[in-house]
Amino acid sequence: SSSCTGTPTSTYTLASGLSTGTVYVKTITGGAVTLTANAPFGSANQVANVVGAVRTGECSFASSMNGQPQTITCPVSPAVSDVTRAFLVFQASLASTATTAANVRCRLASASSVECMRRTGAGAATVSWQVLESPTGLRVEHLPPTACGGAPSTLTLPRAVTPSRSFVLKSASNAGNNFDDDDTQAVVLSADGGTVTLGPGDCDTVQVQVVDL
Numbered sequence: 001s002s003s004c005t006g007t008p009t010s011t012y013t014l015a016s017g018l019s020t021g022t023v024y025v026k027t028i029t030g031g032a033v034t035l036t037a038n039a040p041f042g043s044a045n046q047v048a049n050v051v052g053a054v055r056t057g058e059c060s061f062a063s064s065m066n067g068q069p070q071t072i073t074c075p076v077s078p079a080v081s082d083v084t085r086a087f088l089v090f091q092a093s094l095a096s097t098a099t100t101a102a103n104v105r106c107r108l109a110s111a112s113s114v115e116c117m118r119r120t121g122a123g124a125a126t127v128s129w130q131v132l133e134s135p136t137g138l139r140v141e142h143l144p145p146t147a148c149g150g151a152p153s154t155l156t157l158p159r160a161v162t163p164s165r166s167f168v169l170k171s172a173s174n175a176g177n178n179f180d181d182d183d184t185q186a187v188v189l190s191a192d193g194g195t196v197t198l199g200p201g202d203c204d205t206v207q208v209q210v211v212d213l
Contacts (some may be wrong), residue, residue: 029044029053034103051078054089054132056121061094061118061125069173071117074133079112086133087112087140087169087211094125101125102179105171108142117145141210146198148172148185148206153198160192160194166212168196172203 004026013099014021027033030052037044059074061203092104099120108131116127141157170187185201187208196208
């Protein structure tokens, strides 16, 4: 069936006298799947290229001692079909202990790119990222980069989510010299799912995603 809930089979027999038939394929992961049609007079193949739910990649910040902010763009290939059905997680690895270099924030900038930023380039850094996309059962609110620091502030989501099945992802860049308690402010989803509150802190810019399952 079209819902792929019946008993799975690896073959489909076309009844005598029919020239067409319908089959449905459910894959476990991304990759190329070959479908073969056999007849007494020959055979034919059809390749279905299945896009995986998760895209992964790495991109790097170059080492720079000029004290200027750095931004890199990482290509997402294949591109996601809908950014509101996809969310990003990442990890930045580097040797430097400077907060301005170590605190990296990233966002899913478009269907085909991840953008990452840090305040200074004191030492090279590698960002390992993953993007998960699901056409059903997942909706993501991507908030624009937002200045943070000081007193708590409230951000309104483009669309409200259901708090009981949602979680928040946050990354932040920092202009300070030390990483301590004021650099780890919480982001709290409201009871009605319409806003998030940024706690007090000393960050520079914060990037927030709210994932509704």
